[in-house]
Each structure stands twice: as C-alpha cells, then as structure tokens.
Amino acid sequence: MLGKLMKYEFRATGQSxxxxxxxxxxxxxxxNIMERITQHSDSNAVGFLAGLLMFVFIMAIVVLSVMxxxxxxxxxxxxxxTDEGYLMFTLPASVHSLLWSKIFVSSIWFAAxxxxxxxxxxxxxxxxxNVSRFISSLTDMFKSLTAQYALNGAAFIAESIVVIFLACxxxxxxxxAAMAVGFSFPRHKWFMSVLFFFIFTIALxxxxxxxxxxxVNVGGGPAMSALTMMHTTMGVAMGIEAxxxxxxxxxxxxxxxxxxxxx
Amino acid sequence: MPxxxxxxxxxxxxxxxxxSNVNLAVESGRIVGLLGPNGSGKTTMIKLANGLLTPTAGxxxxxxxxxxxxxxxxxxxxxxxxxxxxWMNAEQLMDFFGDFYxxxxxxxxxxxxxxLGIDPKQxxxxxxxxxxxxxxxxxxxxxxxxxxxxxxxxxGVDPATRDYIIxxxxxxxxxxASVIISTHLIADVESVLDDVIFINRGEIILQSTVxxxxxxxxxxxxxxxxxxxxx
Numbered sequence: 466m467l468g469k470l471m472k473y474e475f476r477a478t479g480q481s482x483x484x485x486x487x488x489x490x491x492x493x494x495x496x497n498i499m500e501r502i503t504q505h506s507d508s509n510a511v512g513f514l515a516g517l518l519m520f521v522f523i524m525a526i527v528v529l530s531v532m533x534x535x536x537x538x539x540x541x542x543x544x545x546x547t548d549e550g551y552l553m554f555t556l557p558a559s560v561h562s563l564l565w566s567k568i569f570v571s572s573i574w575f576a577a578x579x580x581x582x583x584x585x586x587x588x589x590x591x592x593x594x595n596v597s598r599f600i601s602s603l604t605d606m607f608k609s610l611t612a613q614y615a616l617n618g619a620a621f622i623a624e625s626i627v628v629i630f631l632a633c634x635x636x637x638x639x640x641x642a643a644m645a646v647g648f649s650f651p652r653h654k655w656f657m658s659v660l661f662f663f664i665f666t667i668a669l670x671x672x673x674x675x676x677x678x679x680x681v682n683v684g685g686g687p688a689m690s691a692l693t694m695m696h697t698t699m700g701v702a703m704g705i706e707a708x709x710x711x712x713x714x715x716x717x718x719x720x721x722x723x724x725x726x727x728x
Numbered sequence: 729m730p731x732x733x734x735x736x737x738x739x740x741x742x743x744x745x746x747x748s749n750v751n752l753a754v755e756s757g758r759i760v761g762l763l764g765p766n767g768s769g770k771t772t773m774i775k776l777a778n779g780l781l782t783p784t785a786g787x788x789x790x791x792x793x794x795x796x797x798x799x800x801x802x803x804x805x806x807x808x809x810x811x812x813x814x815w816m817n818a819e820q821l822m823d824f825f826g827d828f829y830x831x832x833x834x835x836x837x838x839x840x841x842x843x844l845g846i847d848p849k850q851x852x853x854x855x856x857x858x859x860x861x862x863x864x865x866x867x868x869x870x871x872x873x874x875x876x877x878x879x880x881x882x883x884g885v886d887p888a889t890r891d892y893i894i895x896x897x898x899x900x901x902x903x904x905a906s907v908i909i910s911t912h913l914i915a916d917v918e919s920v921l922d923d924v925i926f927i928n929r930g931e932i933i934l935q936s937t938v939x940x941x942x943x944x945x946x947x948x949x950x951x952x953x954x955x956x957x958x959x
Contacts, residue, residue, distance in 0.1 A: 469827050477815060544813075551811035555778050556828050557800040651742070723782055727775075 466558045470566035477544075478536055482574055485529050486581045492522040493585035500589075522589060526582055533578045537571040538640045546648045550727045560721050564714070568637050575633040624699035631706035638713035639665050645720035669709065676705060729792050731756045731875050731906045732777060736786035739772050739930075746772040747930040749786070754906055756874070759898075759920055761949070762910040764927035765957050770910040771808060773927070774879045778805045791874060801830070804873035808880040808910075810860050814853035818846055818863055825867050836900065837870035844892075858889050865893055869900040876907040882916055890916050914950040924949050926956060 499515040506512075544553055545563070553563060587599065611619060643665055647658025730753035737750040747769045754760050762770050775781045776788045779795035790799035812821055818841050825832045841848055844862060852860055865881060878897065882890040890913075898920050901907050909917055924941060926934035933956070934941075938949055945952050 466828075472827075473824065476820075477813070480815065548807075548809050548811045549813055551780065551805075551807040551809070552813070554780055555800055555803075555805050557797045558828070559797060725780060727780060 467562045467566055467569075470558060470562055471570055474540070474566050474570040478540060478570060478574060481532065481536055482577070485525075485532055486577065489522075489525045489529050489581055489585050490588060492518070492525045493588035496522045496589040522585070526585065529578055529581065533571075533574050534636070534640075537567075537574070537637055538644070540571075541567055541641050542644055542648075545721065546644060546727070548727075550725070554721075554725065554727075560718050564641070564718055564721070567641070568634050571637045572630060572633045576630070621695060621699070624696070624703070628699060628702050628706060631703060631710060635706050635710045635713065638710055638717060639669075641717045642713040642720075645717045649720050649724035649726050651726070665713075672705075672709075676701075730754055730789075731791055732908065733789040733792075734773070734786065735789070737773070737776065737783055737788055738785040739769075739776060739781060740784045745930050747776075750927075750930070750932055752925060752932055752935055754908060754923070756906055757904055758922045759901075759907045760909070760923045760925060761914070761917055761921040762908055762925050762927065763912065763914055763949070763953055765912055768927045769930040770927055771879055772930075774805070774877050774908070774910055777877060778803060802874040804829075804868045804871040804876045806865060806868040806876075806878040806881055808883065810852075810857075810864065812852055812860070812864050812867070815851065817849050817851050819848040821852070821863065821867055822848075825870070829871055831872040832867075833870050833872060837866055840866045840870070840896065858885050861885055862889065862892065862896075865896055869896055872902055872905075874902075874905050876901055876905060877910075878907065879910045880912075881909060882911060882913055894920060914953045918949045921949070926953070928957065 495518050496515075499511075499518050503511055503515045543549055544567075554560075556563075590599070607619075607622070610621065640662070643662035644658045646661045647656075648654045650657045732754040734750045734752050737747055738745065739747040750769075750773070762773070764770050772781065773788075776783055777790060777795060779800065787794060790803055793799050816824065822832075822834055822837050822841075825837070826834050838848075841863070844859075844866075846855075846859060846863065852863070855863065861881075865878075868876065868878070876897075881897070882893050885893065894917060897907060897909070909921070911917055918938070921938050923937050924934065925932060936944075941947075941949050941952055947955075
C-alpha cells in the first residue's frame with residue numbers, strides 16, 4: 466500500500482518538481498555556454514546577457530529549494546486537510562502509510578534538489594578543469610580524512626548523510642504537525658497552524674541551545690579525543706533528530722486519527 | 729448481521745451535539761433513504777461510518793466491524809463535495825481506484841465514461857461541476873462494494889443529471905449490497921427507496937419501510953417529510 470501511495474505522490478509532486486529540476490540544469494548549461502561566448506567577445510550586450518543568465522541561474526537554484534519546501538507543505542494540506550482528504554482517508558490504508566508516503570517522497574525530493582544543485586554548479590563551471598578540480602578536491606578531502614582517521618573518514622561522511630536525511634524528515638514533520646494541530650481547531654485554522662509552527666520552532670531552539678550547553682559543559686569535554694568527540698556528536702545529533710521526528714510523527718498521526726476536522 | 733449499525737452513537741462538536749444516542753440497523757440488500765433537513769446530522773453519521781470522525785460515545789459498526797482498513801475495503805463512499813484530485817483525468821482516476829480497491833470494475837467505469845461522452849484524458853479541473861459529479865459517482869458505483877454510502881448525490885445538479893445519477897445508482901449496485909442515500913430532495917429518490925430513516929437535530933425520529941409509511945399515513949414519503957419537518 467505504501468508503494469502505491471508513493472507512486473501517486475511522486476506523480477502529483479513530479480508535475481511541479483521535474484520541470485523545475487530540468488530548468489535549473491538547462492539554466493546551468495546556458496550559463497556555461499554564455500561564459501564560453503563571453504571569453505571570445507568584447508560585446509557589452511553579450512556580457513549583459515551572460516550576467517542576466519547567471520542571475521536567472523542563481524534565482525532558479527533558490528526557487529527550486531523554496532519550491533521543494535512549499536510543495537511538501539502544500540501536498541500535506543491539500544491531500545489531507547481539504548476535500549481530497551475525503552478520498553485519502555477512506556482508502557483502505559493506515560494513517561501511518563499515508564504519512565510515511567509523504568515523508569519519504571518529500572525527503573527524496575529534498576535529496577534530488579541537493580543533487581541537482583551540485584550537478585548544476587558542475588555544469589555551469591566554465592572550464593572542464595574546474596569540474597575536475599572540484600571532484601579531485603573532494604577525493605583529496607576523503608583521502609586525507611581516511612589517512613588521518615583510518616575508516617573514520619568514511620564513517621563521518623555516512624553519519625553526515627544520515628543526519629541530513631533525518632533533518633529533512635524532521636523539517637517535513639514539523640510542518641505536518643503544525644498543520645495537523647492547527648487544522649483541528651474549528652476556526653482560524655491557518656493562524657493556529659502558523660502559531661504552532663512558531664511554538665515548535667522556539668521549542669526546538671530552546672532544546673538545541675540547552676542540549677549544546679549541556680554537551681559542552683557536562684557531556685563532552687577535554688577527556689574525549691577529537692575522534693570520539695566527532696562520532697559522539699554525530700551520534701547525539703542523530704539521536705536528537707530521531708527523537709524530534711518521533712515526537713512530531715506521533716503528534717501528527719494522533720491528530721489525523723482522532724481529531725481530523727474535514728469540513 | 730446488519731451491514732450498518734449504530735449503537736448509542738453520539739457525536740458532539742464542542743458542546744454542540746450533532747448526533748444524540750442514535751440506534752439503528754440497516755440490513756443487506758436494501759436501498760435506504762437517510763432523510764432530514766440541513767444540519768440534521770446526516771453527514772456526521774456518514775462521516776462516522778467512514779472513519780472520518782471519531783464518536784464521542786457509542787459505536788458505529790460496518791458488517792460487525794468498527795471503521796478501519798477492513799471496512800474501507802467494503803464501503804464505497806461518495807461525499808457531498810468534489811473530492812477527486814483536480815490534477816488527474818478520468819483515466820488516471822480509474823487507475824487510482826483500480827490500484828487501491830480490489831473490487832473496482834474498470835470495464836464498467838470505462839463503459840459509463842464512454843456512454844456519457846466524457847473525454848478520459850480531460851483533467852478534472854477542466855470539467856464542469858456536473859461532469860465532475862458524474863465522474864465521481866461512476867467511480868464510486870463501479871465498485872462491487874457491500875455498502876454504498878452516498879451523501880447528497882443529487883444536490884446541486886440539474887434535473888436531467890439527477891435522473892442520470894439515480895439510474896446509475898440503481899443500475900450498478902449489487903443486489904446483495906445496501907445503498908444509503910442521504911438527501912433532502914425526497915421526491916427525486918422516493919421511487920427507488922426500500923426503507924427510510926428520518927433524522928432531525930441528531931435524533932432518529934422514524935425508521936420504516938416505504939410501504940409501511942404509505943400504508944400507515946396514507947401519503948407519500950415526500951408528503952410525510954414535508955409534514956414532519958414543517959417550518
């Protein structure tokens with residue numbers, strides 16, 4: 466059931482995301498071509514056009530990231546909290562399947578946006594040598610990490626990927642939880658959603674600062690080696706993200722199960 | 729075992745009761761009119777049966793089960809509004825229903841879509857209100873469900889479309905299945921009903937067969953409804 470839900474989620478979101486991803490890559494190609502032309506031309510018009518294209522490219526990258534977040538939130542709202550909710554919540558699927566389909570698909574789009582941004586920068590790089598240099602610097606960084614910390618370099622990268630993935634899922638869930646709570650009220654649903662989003666954000670900030678303070682002053686410390694400190698910090702970050710995700714998930718699922726308020 | 733049953737069912741929105749201690753049972757193979765004025769609790773009852781609301785007290789049972797994944801497999805529900813995604817077209821909607829409901833009869837849906845001259849590639853958002861209502865009714869009635877729950881299926885459409893909707897309902901449901909039609913447009917559905925339930929202010933005030941209503945009162949269901957709910 467989860468697979469089927471994800472299939473339709475990809476179809477619905479892909480209509481907006483795929484053209485945007487394609488546009489960023491095409492814009493990157495345009496920037497590359499214009500840079501090549503500029504090198505062989507003194508024309509002001511060509512220079513202006515190259516500058517304009519660069520501006521469009523940067524804006525496309527920004528818009529792509531913003532749209533990924535917007536579509537993630539809009540899909541949850543439209544699919545679960547408006548008339549479409551009558552269809553989705555009467556499917557023979559559990560609330561958990563419905564919710565996970567949204568979380569997985571949104572996280573995959575976030576990852577796709579990150580990958581497209583990196584690819585676009587590589588395409589836009591004027592000379593091929595720039596691209597080679599970028600890739601070789603990544604390889605060097607990985608090699609030096611491995612040389613210095615044995616297999617810990619690879620472990621650190623893997624840990625970072627997990628933390629980023631969890632952070633994406635938590636971001637989705639924070640939006641979902643705020644809307645699920647806000648829309649359970651009989652009136653001022655959007656206002657309540659925004660209010661709860663800010664409440665969650667402030668609560669996260671307080672927990673984050675509190676946790677960091679405790680970690681620096683009590684948990685971590687000079688007794689730990691840099692390596693242990695690095696892994697422990699990543700482990701703690703993963704644990705915190707997983708805990709936050711679980712809290713937001715339970716809150717969202719509970720509100721959708723018990724306090725769904727379709728009108 | 730009744731296909732649909734309410735036991736001391738109560739639902740309140742805050743302090744306002746929408747349903748108060750409702751008890752009723754609907755057997756298989758019946759076409760039932762759930763009749764009452766606006767705001768009488770019809771939609772609330774249907775939403776409770778479909779798991780879209782949680783009862784404040786009491787219970788609602790579908791084929792002996794509380795609303796959940798298993799009951800959603802056997803109930804075909806038509807809400808009172810356009811609930812199909814606007815970005816899809818009729819063909820994609822048939823794929824969708826086919827993917828999620830094992831009892832969806834695609835050939836029947838395709839046949840009805842073709843009969844009405846609806847372009848299967850046309851997006852829902854480009855369709856007229858009447859066409860949208862027809863498409864979602866076709867999808868709902870193309871399931872071989874045990875229970876059809878139709879909330880105001882003929883509200884807000886022209887008389888010709890009403891006739892089409894009623895004939896689609898009658899022509900497509902399984903004789904072993906039950907159909908619950910919620911409406912306040914009695915005259916349009918009276919001829920097809922086996923039973924009626926009158927509901928007002930969240931309370932059941934009458935549950936009877938249509939024949940009994942006519943025999944006892946010497947008048948049609950529509951006439952009785954007008955008398956009972958006279959403003």
